[in-house]
Amino acid sequence: MGLDITWAVDWVRRSAQVVSDHRIELITLDREIGDGDHGENMDRGFQAVLPKLDDLHAGSTPGDVLKLVATTLISTVGGAAGPLYGTAYLKAAVAAGDSVSLDAEAIAGILTAARDGIVLRGKAEPGDKTMVDAWTPAVDAATAAAADGADALGALQAAASAAWEGAAATEPLVARKGRASYLGERSAGHRDPGAESSALLLQAAADAAAA
Numbered sequence: 001m002g003l004d005i006t007w008a009v010d011w012v013r014r015s016a017q018v019v020s021d022h023r024i025e026l027i028t029l030d031r032e033i034g035d036g037d038h039g040e041n042m043d044r045g046f047q048a049v050l051p052k053l054d055d056l057h058a059g060s061t062p063g064d065v066l067k068l069v070a071t072t073l074i075s076t077v078g079g080a081a082g083p084l085y086g087t088a089y090l091k092a093a094v095a096a097g098d099s100v101s102l103d104a105e106a107i108a109g110i111l112t113a114a115r116d117g118i119v120l121r122g123k124a125e126p127g128d129k130t131m132v133d134a135w136t137p138a139v140d141a142a143t144a145a146a147a148d149g150a151d152a153l154g155a156l157q158a159a160a161s162a163a164w165e166g167a168a169a170t171e172p173l174v175a176r177k178g179r180a181s182y183l184g185e186r187s188a189g190h191r192d193p194g195a196e197s198s199a200l201l202l203q204a205a206a207d208a209a210a211a
């Protein structure tokens with residue numbers, strides 16, 4: 001079964017909840033290798049999206065929800081993550097188009113578009129210790145799951161679990177992009193905060209699909 005507007009709205013609500021629940025953890029991670037604001041930035045952004053969900057109407061699509069998230073994150077999150085996530089959700093919205101229901105292939109398509117948007121904006125490569133290190137394995141896993149005949153839920157579960165592995169795998173890496181790169185070798189031994197928040201958001205997407 002495909003994922004519709006109900007899923008998209010639930011994804012946003014769960015994202016806001018999970019980012020709020022992990023606010024301190026994201027701040028702590030960013031304090032180790034950045035400026036300590038990632039949890040606050042993300043929490044502010046997703047809290048700002050919640051009241052805007054009331055503007056949706058009966059004919060709204062998952063793409064409309066993704067666009068709402070994009071514009072809100074761009075105007076409220078700031079820092080590196082605001083424009084990066086903003087671009088990700090905007091590209092995902094374009095990929096979703098005016099579909100009312102997203103199957104596994106469409107889910108793999110929106111995740112691919114999101115990741116490509118992050119790369120276009122931030123120019124990070126896999127292994128640079130950024131959110132790309134969560135998104136790239138997630139995209140690969142979702143694409144493979146869709147090709148293997150998984151449904152949309154299965155594609156998202158594969159994406160989320162690969163994103164968690166990708167986030168954990170950033171720990172030994174030396175950062176080559178973003179604020180953490182200023183630390184050089186000293187950035188090794190800490191998990192990238194943006195990779196962690198990406199895994200949280202993808203897990204929220206899978207949980208919304210399972211609900």
Ligand code: ADP
Pocket residue numbers: 030034035036037038041078079080081082084118121122123124129130131132177178179192193194195
């Ligand atoms: P800032 O670094 O401006 O304070 P945040 O703390 O909100 O912004 O976000 C930091 C996260 O942004 C990093 O953990 C990393 O995942 C991500 N990031 C930074 N620069 C890039 C980039 N060029 N490409 C992809 N992701 C990046």
Ligand code: MG
Pocket residue numbers: 030034035036037038079179
């Ligand atoms: Mg920061």
Ligand code: MG
Pocket residue numbers: 035037079080
């Ligand atoms: Mg900052």
